[in-house]
Amino acid sequence: MDDQQKGNMDEERSFDNIDVHGIFIGAGCNRVFNTVAWGPSGLVAFGAYNAVAIFQPQAARILTTLPGHKDIVNCVEWLPRNKDIYKCDYGSLEEQFLLSGSADGVIMIWAYLPSHNKWRRVLQVPKSHEKGVTCIAGAMLNNLDGLFASSSSDGTVYVWEVGFPSQSGGDCNLSMLQTIHVGTRTMVSLALAELPGNAADWILAMGGLDNKVHLYVSERKGKFVPVCELKGHQDWIRSLDFSIPAIAEGRMEIFVTSSSQDKTIRIWKISFHSSLSDFTEEAQSIHNISVKTYIEGPIFKLGTSVWQVSLESLLVGHEDWVYSVSWQPPLKSCIDNNNACWIQPQSILSASMDRTMMIWRPERKTGIWINDVTVGELSHSALGFYGGLWSPKGDAILAHGYGGSFHLWKNVGLSVEDWQPQLVPSGHSAAVLDLGWAKSRQFILSASHDQTTRIFASWERHKDDKLEISWHEIARPQVHGHDINCMAIIKGEGNHRYVSGADEKVGRVFEASLSFLRTLQHTAWGHLGKQDVNNEDIQILGANMSALGLSQKPIYVQGSTTRASVASSQNFSDGMETIPEAVPVVLTEPPLEENLSWNTLWPESHKLYGHGNELFAMCCNHEGKIVATACKAQSSNVAEIWLWQVGSWKAIGRLHSHALTVTQMEFSHDDHFLLSVSRDRHFSVFLLEKNGIDEVKHELVARHDAHKRIIWSCSWNARHHVFATGSRDRMVKIWKIKETKSESTVTELLILPQFSSSVTAVSWSPRSNFKDDLVAVGMESGLIDIWRVSLQVMTPGGEHFQPCQRFDSVTASRIIGLDIYLCHVAAVHRLVWRETSESESSMLVNSSPTVMQLASCGADHTVRIFNVVIA
Secondary structure, eight states: OOOOHHHHHHHGGGGGGGEEEEEEEOOOOOSTTOOEEEEESSSSEETTTTEEEEEEETTTTEEEEEEOOOEEEEEEEEEEEEGGGGGGGGGGSSOOEEEEEESOOOOOOOOOOOTTTEEEEEEEEEESSSOEEEEEEEESSSSEEEEEEETTOOOEEEEEEEOOSTTTTTOOEEEEEEEEEEETTTEEEEEEEEOOOSSEEEEEEEETTTTTEEEEEEEOOOEEEEEEEEESSSSSSEEEEEEOOOEETTTEEEEEEEEESSOOOOOEEEEEEGGGGGGGGHSSSSSSSSHHHHHOEEEEEETEEEEEEEEEEEEEEOOOOOOEEOOOOEEEEETTTTTEEEEOOOEEEEETTEEEEEEEOOTTTTOOOEEEEEEEEEOOOOOOOEEEETTSSEEEEEEETTTTTTTEEOOOOSSOHHHHHEOOOOOOOOOEEEEEOOSSSSSEEEEEETTTEEEEEEEEEEEEEEEEEEEEEEEEEOSSOOOOEEEEOOOSSSEEEEEEEEESSSSEEEEHHHHHHHHTTTTTTTTTGGGGGGGGGGEEEEEEBBTTTTEEEEEEOOOTOOOOOOGGGGSOGGGGGBOOOOOOOOOOSSHHHHHHHSSSOOOEEEEEEEOOSSSSEEOOOTTSSSSEEEEEEEEETTTOEEETTTTTEEEEEOOOOOOOOOEEEETTTTEEEEEEEEETSSSEEEEEEEEESSOOEEEEEEEOOOOSSEEEEEESSSSSSSEEETTTSEEEEEEEEEEESSOOOEEEEEOOOOOOOEEEEEEEEEOOOOOOOEEEEEEESOEEEEEEEEESSOOOOSSSSSOOOEEEEEEEEEEEOOTTSOOOOSSSSEEEEEEEOHHHHHHHHHSEEEEEEEEEEESSSOOEEEEEEEE
């Protein structure tokens, strides 16, 4: 074996040692009001499409997503809960457990091992609801045993007893105690608690569409029986929560609070009345209550005890539906004989569609409950809160909004309360259809059906004297009135620009504002490409949204200075068409939701008219001179591809080949060819040549019936005229263009083994100083594979682009399949690579291996970024 062959083998072997780390997940919360829970571990669980996402508030980062559900996750619940601390020793628990319910009626139990930061799926509850799960409420009996109840729109409430393993990795013992049929009066909120005393009696509160709070009680794990209905609310009950049991002035009592769409909150007191032996015969009959007893409140008996329910207080202050209400978690008050004493703070948190959260407390002198703290989201684009939660220690509160956003406030005051907003993770709240890296790789831009485009960038943050790089959303350039299907970043010289296409016939061109360019300089990679843009030439500070949300008008820099300041309203003569002024600012740290949703817009500079249907695909060539666009089509006349000249934005070509919608397009790396794939199962290759300043000569050189099903994706090799196509037929095929003086032809080089699911995304790595290439393949199942493709060239071309015509051999092998906890849970829509410099690689992994970054987006509403480490 000669030295050259040994060198080639060493080079190939390097790809055998690949490791992939997930470094960022951007996702929004499902638009459901029971889908977020804050656990004793300090982690927040929430529903993100079909997955349960876990984020850490301290780091403002989503850690992982838990795959398994087949439909939208509607509700989550931790066991033990924050309020179970008065009877559970959290320190002795090796694992904590999470329950999740989805829209197809399935409930799953997950286990979290804090010592190793590991998750596992324990089991799927054997009996599923026939329709969607609307709420899960649980409580612990002791360290290892608990109860939970689930409600569904199928008119049933299931009650389960669960025994958790004493050691990590064990199984749960699950037994169904009861099925409660509520009929057509669907219950959408539940609360479960243990009654005061040592009798192990339980109480279950239900609220739903009949405007009543229904109380059920159970004696020593027996059947739950209905005992009374609490009337007063005038609309649906949206939330219920019990305080911890208490003994006050010798009386045992527990409180339950309810919130409703009637904009009010009610606090009900359930107190021990007397033993059954002391109760009169008249009162022993629940249906024969005296007028005096009725005024004081309804009564019910359980075993040998009699309990009474009374309305403690009516809280009025919100101006819209109150979606959630919760008691502050217990606080430790004393330690008596090595036993901790826990008290229930008299604080209630409520969240409403009026865009506020309120903390209610009784006034010291009168005892009347008042609104003591109010926080909220003042941005006009916020559409209200779907829920509010306390942190385990009660020093922070979290809300999730209509648009999938989170809002966190923390009490940073010492002697006086001072609730300040904190950084939280963010992301799209609908399917993400497209994404791409900026021309100088500083940030990534994504487009989604939530009608926004978003920019994510890395940020350097100092923590414990260490430099950490974390990813955050730093701008929302476009907030639109239509679902956005595609976008293309304009490469080449000049300011950052992109074109987007939505469910409309118009393409829109956006240009970075001065405030964004200055913000970009504060990011971790802000120095990259800094020489490409002269900030002094940019005279647009930001943008304002029009009333219909379809266009974004520029805010110009005041006078001759370029300071980032608030634009005055005199810049707009058509003030009636705009909603409140945006305030573009230069950000020196990752922004909060209020700034993102309104103050980081980019101005729209041009519109592209010509297509007859909604835009669906677009791309830009590497020189940054031509943009190609295509729209949804059912005929060959509509399925044409339009070419636009960047700058003048004139239409310079219309390419005909396909009969149905073009799903993706991409220019070869030398901009010599344009490749397109379509729902008609064909790919087309067009030869492009400049013919003057404003004209491009184009010629169809190949059109192949390449796959048996829809072709979803395509990608060019970085060094050769070789490309890959991925299809619904679960195949990835690799093709080459053979060029002669007279013609260009396309031949098939290789077919990868059939994948487990439809192939929806393919991307060839940009790295050109390795002998072999990496190909990332995304599937409809959400899984991502990375393959090595070896193109043995007869005449090696080094790092430069070589449109070679002959190969000694073409081989492919699967290097790694990404862990399911890193992957998407629905179809991968796009994969894009980012090559890093040596200095960037050393910062990313603190060592010398080569690092490339791979970004992905999918139908599960997430944007994900991975470090691909090649040792």
